[in-house]
Amino acid sequence: MEESVKLISTLSLSLIITSYFVIELRNLRYSAYAYILQALLMCTLFVIFARQNPGLYYWALTAFVTKVVIIPYLLLRYIRRTTDHEFRPFIGYLGSIVLISIIVLVLYRVTHQYIEFLAPTPSAMKEPFRTNLAVSLTIFIMGLYCILSRRDAIKTVHGLLVLENGVHLSLISLTPLLRETAIIGIVTDVVVAAYLLLYIIFGVFKEFGSTDTFQLKGLRW
Amino acid sequence: MNSEILYLFVIPALAGTAIFFFGNRAPLFREGIAVLGSAITFLLSLHIAVCTIHGEVLSLFQEELRVDALSGLVAGLVAFIGLIAVIYSVPYMRKEVEKGVILPGRLRSYYGWTMLFLSSMLWATTTNNIIMLWVLIEGTTLASVILVAFYWNRNALEAGYKYAMLLTVGITFALFGCILLYSGASPHIPSALDPLKITEIAKISGKIPKSVLLLSLALLLAGFGTKSGIIPFHTWLPDAHAEAPTPISALLSGVMIKVGVYALIRTVTVFYPVYPESIKLFVVVLGVLTMLVGIFMALMQDDLKRLLAYHSVSQMGYILVGLGLGTYMGIYGGLFHLLNHTLFKALLFLCVGAISSVAGTRLIHSLGGLGSKMPMTALCFFVGALAMGGIPLFNGFMSKLTIFLACAKAEMMWATVLAIITSLLTLFCLLHAGYRVFMGKAEDVTNQANENIKEVSPLMWGGMVVLALLCFVIGVYPQMVFPILDESARAISAMTAHP
Numbered sequence: 001m002e003e004s005v006k007l008i009s010t011l012s013l014s015l016i017i018t019s020y021f022v023i024e025l026r027n028l029r030y031s032a033y034a035y036i037l038q039a040l041l042m043c044t045l046f047v048i049f050a051r052q053n054p055g056l057y058y059w060a061l062t063a064f065v066t067k068v069v070i071i072p073y074l075l076l077r078y079i080r081r082t083t084d085h086e087f088r089p090f091i092g093y094l095g096s097i098v099l100i101s102i103i104v105l106v107l108y109r110v111t112h113q114y115i116e117f118l119a120p121t122p123s124a125m126k127e128p129f130r131t132n133l134a135v136s137l138t139i140f141i142m143g144l145y146c147i148l149s150r151r152d153a154i155k156t157v158h159g160l161l162v163l164e165n166g167v168h169l170s171l172i173s174l175t176p177l178l179r180e181t182a183i184i185g186i187v188t189d190v191v192v193a194a195y196l197l198l199y200i201i202f203g204v205f206k207e208f209g210s211t212d213t214f215q216l217k218g219l220r221w
Numbered sequence: 222m223n224s225e226i227l228y229l230f231v232i233p234a235l236a237g238t239a240i241f242f243f244g245n246r247a248p249l250f251r252e253g254i255a256v257l258g259s260a261i262t263f264l265l266s267l268h269i270a271v272c273t274i275h276g277e278v279l280s281l282f283q284e285e286l287r288v289d290a291l292s293g294l295v296a297g298l299v300a301f302i303g304l305i306a307v308i309y310s311v312p313y314m315r316k317e318v319e320k321g322v323i324l325p326g327r328l329r330s331y332y333g334w335t336m337l338f339l340s341s342m343l344w345a346t347t348t349n350n351i352i353m354l355w356v357l358i359e360g361t362t363l364a365s366v367i368l369v370a371f372y373w374n375r376n377a378l379e380a381g382y383k384y385a386m387l388l389t390v391g392i393t394f395a396l397f398g399c400i401l402l403y404s405g406a407s408p409h410i411p412s413a414l415d416p417l418k419i420t421e422i423a424k425i426s427g428k429i430p431k432s433v434l435l436l437s438l439a440l441l442l443a444g445f446g447t448k449s450g451i452i453p454f455h456t457w458l459p460d461a462h463a464e465a466p467t468p469i470s471a472l473l474s475g476v477m478i479k480v481g482v483y484a485l486i487r488t489v490t491v492f493y494p495v496y497p498e499s500i501k502l503f504v505v506v507l508g509v510l511t512m513l514v515g516i517f518m519a520l521m522q523d524d525l526k527r528l529l530a531y532h533s534v535s536q537m538g539y540i541l542v543g544l545g546l547g548t549y550m551g552i553y554g555g556l557f558h559l560l561n562h563t564l565f566k567a568l569l570f571l572c573v574g575a576i577s578s579v580a581g582t583r584l585i586h587s588l589g590g591l592g593s594k595m596p597m598t599a600l601c602f603f604v605g606a607l608a609m610g611g612i613p614l615f616n617g618f619m620s621k622l623t624i625f626l627a628c629a630k631a632e633m634m635w636a637t638v639l640a641i642i643t644s645l646l647t648l649f650c651l652l653h654a655g656y657r658v659f660m661g662k663a664e665d666v667t668n669q670a671n672e673n674i675k676e677v678s679p680l681m682w683g684g685m686v687v688l689a690l691l692c693f694v695i696g697v698y699p700q701m702v703f704p705i706l707d708e709s710a711r712a713i714s715a716m717t718a719h720p
Contacts, residue, residue: 117432120405140397147390156386160393167396174404178352182417185356186396189363193389196366200381207375216379 004048008128011045012135015169016104019139019162023146024097029084031158032075039067042165045132049172056172059183063168066187071161071194078198079154082205087152087212100145108138120174129173136173140166153201153211157194164190223279226286229265229296230344233258233303237336244329252311255332259300259307259339266300266343269293274704276711280349284418287349289715290708294556295476295483296346297705298563302475303339305684306468309571310335312678313468316578322372331371331466338364338472342480350417351488355392355399358448358484361477362388368469369461380464387457388447395444395484401437402491405429419487426491434492438500441488442507448481451541452511455534459518462530467574470526474533475567479559482540489544490713496547504545505628509636512538512643520650525573525583528654529566532609535643536562542640543624546631553710554623560702561608561616561695568688569605569651572598575677575685576658585657592659594674597682599659604689606655608696610648616695 018041021034046060091099111118112134119125119133143163147156168186171178201211208215236258244251272279273293280287288296310331318325341364345357362385370381407416409425416422426434447454458478462470492500515535522528540562543555575598576591577583592599608615611622621644628636676682695702 116430118401118436120401120430120433121408124404144390147386153382160386160389163390163393167393167400170397170400174400175407177407179417182350182352182356185353189356189359192363193359193385196363197382197385197389200366200370200378200385203370203373204378204382207373207378213382216382218376218379 004051005128008045008048009131011041011048012128012131012169015041015045015135015165016108016138016142019142019165020100022158022162023100023142024093026086026093027084028079028086028152028154028158029076031086031155032072032079035075035158035161036068036072038162038165039063039072042169043068045169046172053177055177058180059171059178062183062187066191067165070191074191074195074198075154075157078202081202082154082211086150086155087210089150089152089155091149096149099149100142103141103145104138107141108134111137124173132173133170136166136170138166139163139169142166151212151214153204153213154198156213157197157201160197161190161194223281223288225265225269226279226281226288226347229262229269229300229347230340232265232340233262233336233343234340237333237340240329240333240336244333245326248325248328251329251332255307255336256304256311258336259304262339262343263300263304266293266297270297270705274708276708283415284349284420285353286347287420288347289712290705291483291486291556291712292346294560294705294709295479296343298479298560299339299342299346299476302472302563302567303342305567305571305687306471306475307332307335309471309574309681309684310466310468312680313574313578314466317466327371330367334364334368335469335472338368338469338477340364342476345480346483349419351399351403351419351422352417354419354484354487355396355444358395358445358481359389359392361480362392362448365465365469365473365477369465369473371466371469372464376460377464380460384457384461387454391447391454392444394440394447395488398437398440398444399488401433401440402429402488405433405437419491423491427495431495434495435500438489438492441485442504445481445485445488446507448478449485449541450478450481450511450534450537451507452514452534455511455515458534459527459530462533462570463524463526467526467570467577470530470574471567471570474530474570475563478533478537479563482537482544482559486544486713493547493713501545501547501631505542505633505636508538508541508543508545509639510538511535511541512640516643516646516650520646523585525576525585525654525658526570528585528650529569529573532569532647532650533562533566535647536566536609538643539621539624539640542636543627546627546633548627548631549710549714550623550630551627552713553706554620554627556706556709557620557623557699557702558617560706561620561692564688564691564695565605565608565615565617568601568685568692569609571681571685571688572602572605575681578681579674579677585654586664588658589661589663590659591674595659595676597676597686599655601682601685601689602655602659603652604692606648606651608692610651611644612648614693614696616692616699618696619699 018038025031050056146159270293273290341360406422450458519531
């Protein structure tokens with residue numbers, strides 16, 4: 001059991017590292033590969049938890065189909081049709097690494113320490129759910145940071161996907177018995193949202209000649 | 222078996238799918254199917270609303286779908302404005318094709334997405350499952366993204382990107398809130414019952430840990446608040462409402478943001494039995510700030526659609542204040558204003574659509590003297606303006622008065638005073654804009670289109686007249702909507718009456 005807890009904790013923490021790569025890699029294609037790796041790690045985590053709760057096998061399969069296959073296919077397709085170089089963000093590489101590291105360290109420590117404010121049940125306060133919840137909230141905020149700090153529209157979609165992964169990860173600890181219809185609903189929304197966003201960004205690229213969101217200023221005030 | 226609940230959202234979904242598959246064969250087919258589908262949906266919603274007025278609760282699939290008076294009210298409004306918007310779309314979009322703004326083939330996409338948009342909103346009002354509620358609220362965003370960016374020009378694409386990104390991020394907060402609420406409730410709900418059902422969660426809300434409850438409340442307010450256009454999450458609203466085709470603006474402003482409020486009511490009212498005073502104060506302050514920011518931004522606009530969009534932000538503030546008070550009178554006033562705002566805001570957007578359709582612009586400084594050329598549109602616009610300004614004999618007066626009184630009764634006189642000031646500024650802003658457009662003289666004489674302007678077709682002003690009449694009739698005889706509003710307010714109280 002202790003072995004399993006250690007493995008889960010290691011996998012959970014490696015999700016934070018893959019989020020770093022998704023956010024900080026300036027090549028959008030490599031960033032998408034990092035996202036695939038993160039999705040695979042998430043699926044592995046679901047499978048490990050599923051040994052105790054078989055309902056999670058379904059969640060693992062759904063996550064694999066959507067996060068490892070469909071979404072990366074869409075991402076790579078639109079990156080190929082636009083550009084694979086991220087438009088220069090307004091926070092430099094070093095500054096961004098320092099800033100995000102501070103956010104991660106503080107957030108992870110605080111949420112792990114004071115999990116009783118976040119965990120609704122006594123079981124969610126125990127390991128490995130405790131680490132899982134702290135990691136999911138950290139990834140959620142990392143995704144939000146990516147959306148807020150990046151100028152490149154495709155990169156903001158990467159941020160959105162990381163943010164969504166954070167919420168989906170929390171489902172292990174918070175709602176392990178979620179019904180299939182709800183799971184399908186949640187992941188379908190993510191896939192459709194990613195597709196529509198990329199479709200519009202492609203339109204923006206054709207119209208503006210760039211995926212720089214700073215050019216989208218025509219409608220201020 | 223109350224299968225009419227199922228038909229309510231399946232019929233527009235089928236109509237939308239049929240348009241996507243066969244809509245290119247004959248232009249009349251896509252328009253005919255859209256009008257027919259929305260008309261049948263409206264009749265169904267009317268039947269459901271009538272059933273729920275008498276306190277009946279319709280349900281299907283072991284209460285997975287559940288319609289009480291509140292759902293009946295919102296579904297009825299969605300279907301009603303949906304029908305008017307679809308009928309209005311026929312001449313409006315044909316003219317857009319004539320002007321070369323869009324290609325004829327794109328009308329299939331327009332009507333197809335519109336019907337799916339209606340279906341998603343109607344489904345959202347009938348579900349009793351907290352996760353499905355989130356899924357469907359996000360579904361309403363996804364079904365309308367292409368409609369917001371429909372013109373596919375620079376402004377439309379910018380609006381579409383902001384709309385999809387901001388609402389998807391915002392709504393993800395709500396997913397976290399829904400999950401926490403479900404997770405906190407499930408240990409206290411007997412295994413025979415379903416902890417995903419909102420009605421079950423509401424019964425045991427007092428047993429959920431306080432810290433989790435507060436966190437859920439914050440996340441739900443941020444998530445569904447974004448959808449409802451509440452500050453500081455309102456920035457998508459003026460762009461999307463202004464850049465979408467006008468019938469869609471009427472749907473977005475008239476009903477979609479109300480569906481966001483509906484989700485807020487369904488989830489946040491779960492907290493009413495354990496409602497600390499500080500949260501009540503926070504929600505009322507948020508509502509008042511929304512009112513003020515909305516009206517000050519509206520006063521600065523030259524674009525009629527952006528002006529109306531900022532008014533929507535402001536009016537959502539009134540609804541939030543009423544609901545946030547948590548008293549019967551507050552909830553009643555909030556729901557009454559929700560109904561009224563649906564009517565007069567859809568009316569005003571349709572009027573602006575008529576103006577821009579014939580004048581080719583919606584900038585106030587380029588318009589003038591349209592009153593004599595477009596008398597029906599002018600009359601309808603002023604009815605809408607007076608209604609939103611809260612003038613007696615029009616529907617906005619009674620709902621605003623109810624909210625003022627509810628605030629005063631809750632000993633929040635400061636909120637009453639600020640709400641009255643906002644109302645006066647609203648009246649000034651709209652009458653000033655109306656005067657310039659219909660009675661004033663255009664500053665920008667380069668707009669040659671002003672010369673050939675004439676009233677729009679009856680298919681367009683017909684819907685406007687119906688809405689204007691309703692604004693007046695409800696204003697003169699507000700008792701006519703009392704039964705459904707009273708039953709809706711009671712439905713909220715009943716859901717949360719358990720300790």
